[in-house]
Amino acid sequence: MRFLRNFSFSIGFLLFLLLLIPTTGHAQEGQTYEVSSAVLNVRSEPSNNAEILGLLSKGNNVMVFQEKYGWVQTYYGGQVGWIAKHHLIPTTNNQPANDNVATTTTQTLESVTITANGVNIRTGPDTSYSSIGSTYAGDTYHLVATEGDWHQVSLANGSKGWVASWLTDKATTTGNTTQSTPVHTVDDDSTVNTGGSLAGYNIVIDPGHGGNDPGAIGLGGVYEKDLVSSTSDIVVQQLRDAGADVIVTRLGDYYISLDERAQISNSYNTDAFISLHYNAFPILGVQGVSTYYSSDTDHQLAQSVHSSLVSNVNLNNRGIIQEHYKVLRSTYAPSILMELGFITNPYDLSMIQTSDYQYKVAQAITNGLINYFN
Template identity: 35%
Template sequence: MKGKWFIGLILLFLMIAGTIPPLSANPALAVGGEAEITGSTVNIRSGPGLSYSVSGALEKGEKVSIVSESGDWLEISTGSGSGWIASWLARKTSSAETNKASGQTAVAAVDHLNIRAQADISSSVLAQMSAGDQALIVNDAGNWLEIDFRGVNGFVSKQYISTAGQNQEKPAPAKSDVSSFEIAVDALNVRNQPDLSSSIQKTVKKGEVFPVRSIQGNWVEIQISEKEGGWVYAFHGHLSDKPVQKAASPKAENITILTDGTNLRTSPSTASAVASRANAGQEFAVVDKQGDWYQVLLPDGQNAFVADWVVTNGETKVQTAEAPEPQTRKKGTLNGLTIVLDPGHGGNDGGTVGVRETKEKDLTLKTSEILSHHLRSAGAEVLLTRQSDVYVDLRTRVSTGHQVAADAFISLHYDATDDNSVSGFTSYYMLDYQQALAESINEGLSGKIDLRNRGARHGNYLVLRENKQAAVLVELGYLSNYNDERIVTSSKFQEQAALGLYDGLVNYFDAKLSQ
């Protein structure tokens, strides 16, 4: 009887001991700071080891706060709780010691401050800061500061930076101390909200000046009518404290029809009804400009719309202006180069539609706009074949590049197939002189996005076949594949894809400098 009692006592002890978590060989040490997830999917566990239960998961690129460290494991805190992750699947972006040592943020003292990939004036430009923008100082690198600006990690020159303690109270967004904003690019979209995904209200032209209502980060809210305001990207214009001067009765703009039988429509779309037809040489007064369409006044007093690619206003259709003086281009920049971006489809040509109802025509325009900002920041002259949801004929797209003798023509698309298991990105070329660009673009993308790389391939597409310029057609993922569609519609992918395309272009043109 005593033996049975003794065995029962031992079993009870073992059961209790089994509920106690094993002691780590390395006691947890308080660390602090932040880490970025580098694995594609990283499990959050209840303790520092693979034997602990999984309580959640993190995706690549997510940032977390470090609470403590135990051996090869990090205790982290997220918005939804805390747990442990493997340190080899994350990268420390800052530590308590680093932050304490600097205790500072970098404040841009000038507009258009370049954030570069390396601490070198010839290094690639990753993004830009506007005057007053703040970034976390990661490291001091001599005449440069390594910073983290809205998720972009890079270097800025100290001479254009002032510093402030992180514990200092951030000034409240004051009312704008500037009065006007002058457009510095050929055409600039005005949006409803300070976001590239927001809908476009109208397009404004180079040289136009508007009153400033407010400023939010890299966006400026301008007054476009007595009652209406809209948002434009600050990189593409100049702020001034001079009040807007009312123009003295400017001469009304006229457009002239180029071909007989041109359709004048009831709304700015090739899918809308035809209100009237006009013949070559007829002139109409312009009431307004909406994207790629002119709103004109008909002889009977009614308004109608005509596409800007079938008329002339006394200037060339694609604004080439005077040829700029040759510029000496350094590696890592795009100064003096002209690049045409072709957002695939548009208007009544919607392209493919994803399994989650994503429209290809919307996604190609978004990618093109993000890429155009990076290219212009590096000094390139950028033209888009369309800037809104309109249909543009394929040959018209190609002729845009021919008229400006573009150095590169990039046609952006998203793919689809009946086999929904097919995924990945592909870069197509048709002619021998296009192959090097396609291969460089493909390599740039492979370093930035996580989709399957289907390589640079030969493709018989009109925008390549009839193109006299170096050209590439890029399929950035399959909307017919559920996982691809989920990835490519994310803001993170859009930014990374734009950076990959940017890197490919920079590397392509850098290689030509060496030839």
């Protein structure tokens, strides 16, 4: 009996000690690890019995945010995911990812600023060369070289292109064009604006997440909901400038359910519903923009807006994808959900956080809608 009493006391004491040991810890925001196993499950909860969300492979780099019961939390396809920590190896360079981004923007190089809208970026220094994109007044680029009346500039995706110098703040005086007072005619290498208006159309803009739902968490602890809100403000203004009547599902940082978002749209004679999001993934190299639609009646809207987006921004094109998301299924009007880049990818995030990028997104959505309705 004495032995049993001592044994019981020992067990009780051990249980007491276990209660004092914390079961939850926090990893450094944005800390990265390398997968050491050939295949590693990403689960919905910190348990071997939880649903498998996806798979990672050996050598993949993942970003974690907190630790719990020997598991670490990350994001997989925009969802919270959990990985067994003993399958991970800390990377040698675990400084906050934002530091890496910052170092790429501190170079002191000569720059040029575009002074007209719809300026073509070409593969060579002449209008006979093909256009690889367009740029807008106020956009600034690092100057690489000058040849005649053309500047070669460094683009955000690491490639180079040529712009007409007379459409920048550093007009040259070596060519045949009078530079003192540029006259923007049809052949001055700025894209002709075909016009178009959204007057009479009701557009619903749905800023994803909000309130106690931050959405995905990116490098440096950036919240998806915050980037979505700032982007939506610019999109809404651009649409209104084009004449559209714009309804916004949330006007502040508060939570609203998917059903409520759809109900707001369905209560109006809505012509198009656009839900705005930013993406996340545990593998840091995954990047780019994508647009989702649910039914065949939404496909043309997705095609028109996404085509406009990828021609306006310098992020990887992940295409249009059919997914039966609840907010799209529940909305009567033609509807799409846009993922405007990965906040877990250093390059994407460096672009996404700029007002220039968000302005280009707004311009792309506006032009895409004009093309769609016309």
